[in-house]
Amino acid sequence: MIGVIGRSGAGKSTLLRMINRLTDADGGEIVIDGRDVLQLKGAAKRRWQRDCAMIFQQFNLVPRLDVVTNVMLGRLNGHNTLKSMFNIFGAEEIERALAALERLDIVDQALQRAETLSGGQQQRVAIARALTQAPKMILADEPIASLDPLSAEIVMKSLREIHERDNLTVICNLHTLDTARAYCDRVIGMLHGKMVFDGPPEDLKPAAVREIYGADREIDEATTSTSLPGRSATPPVSTPEPVSVAV
């Protein structure tokens, strides 16, 4: 599980969007399993997009469709156009979608419209959709940036659980250092589109943090933290335990 941190505008989102091919790259290559995914076109590109499921800060569900349909949309890539025009989903796909919802503990809302759910619930639906894609990796673009601390914790734990149980690579853009420390095995720091840090979270010392964020002074993590006091999966390494939650 990889965490990508850096200031706003450092290129974290662009990085993930280039991997998923939502944004075109000006140059260079992104080699995954021995092939440059930037060269993929048409059906092969869409196939790759299915293989690297994307989770967005704003969830990007279809607001007027019900939850279970939203989750089944993750299977669209296996469908031909004619079949999808007639809204055909098989029993196996419904099963699969419900299983994913069950796993995210949100199966009770399966028949509600997506727009009626809270942010945290919508994000879990989005993760369920990602799971039904049967992806090879999961890209999460600031998945908890618009969530409250408790929802954020549920979402991050789900991603961690998927990483451990399904053995999927998870690349996660994060805004807060303590989240990166708590859930990630490897942290990448970006500044102005370049990688300025790459290592285990233990190496994320104050000097490294200053370099990543280009700050001249110490950053007070307690004021930006979104985790609940004393509930982090592992305690922060180089800073004192946050004592207050600023929401």
Add this chain to the structure above:
Amino acid sequence: MTATADLSHHIIQAEGRRRLYSIAIVVITAAVIFAGYGQANSMNSGGFLNGLTKFFDYPSEIVVEAWEARTAFLGLMYKFTPALIETLNIAAVATILGGVMGMIFAFLGSGNLDIWPRAVPIARRTMDILRAFPELIIALFLIFVLGTSPVPAMIAVAFHTTGALGKQFSEVNENIDRKAIEGLEACGANWFQRMKFAVLPQVLPNYLSYFMLRFEINVRASAILGFVGAGGIGAELRRTIGWGQGSGDETAALFVLLILSIFVIDQTSSYLRRRLIQKNSD
């Protein structure tokens, strides 16, 4: 502190400019209307104010004759029902044809749906051209070519409807939330799948209300086309109005039928729209 003072000064200035523009527009509009009235009045035979006193003569005549024929009125309405059905038929076929064509043009002409960018202005200009011709002109031309029948009227109305609904549909398309499209793109969904599952659920209720409004407008348009030989209720209206005195009861019956059909369409439209919105929320 001075920065905020500057800012508020700036905002007040901008506000004052906007108000000045509004006043100018009102003054110019009033001037144009008054100037136009003088011009039109000097060119008309009879003059506007003289005609105004006679304005209610014809309608009151119709009402009086309808009242005298009150016992036979329902019979008259029944007699004209086939003509109404013919008009409604013209309008319905034209609206469906125009709606389907309009939807195709709307998707081609929306700038936010990942269409080949050069197709967008082409589709829009085509819709402009389709809208530019009044139904009456197209119908007159087609009646000249195809003879008097409901078919030319239907084609004429469908022609205009394609342009009108296409424009309204594409404006609905351009107001949607693109996040859902992006979500499906990231799943590897192709263009048709993205349109079906991310765009259509968002736009269909608005499509439906524009569609039903257009149907209503087309009923009126089809009625007018009866005047130039397309049959239906318009042909009957031309006959009864042309005869003038003595057929006021028939004219009244025709108007009541038209008004009733518009009521029904309007109610159906709001009912369908409610159903569509609720169905998705269950």
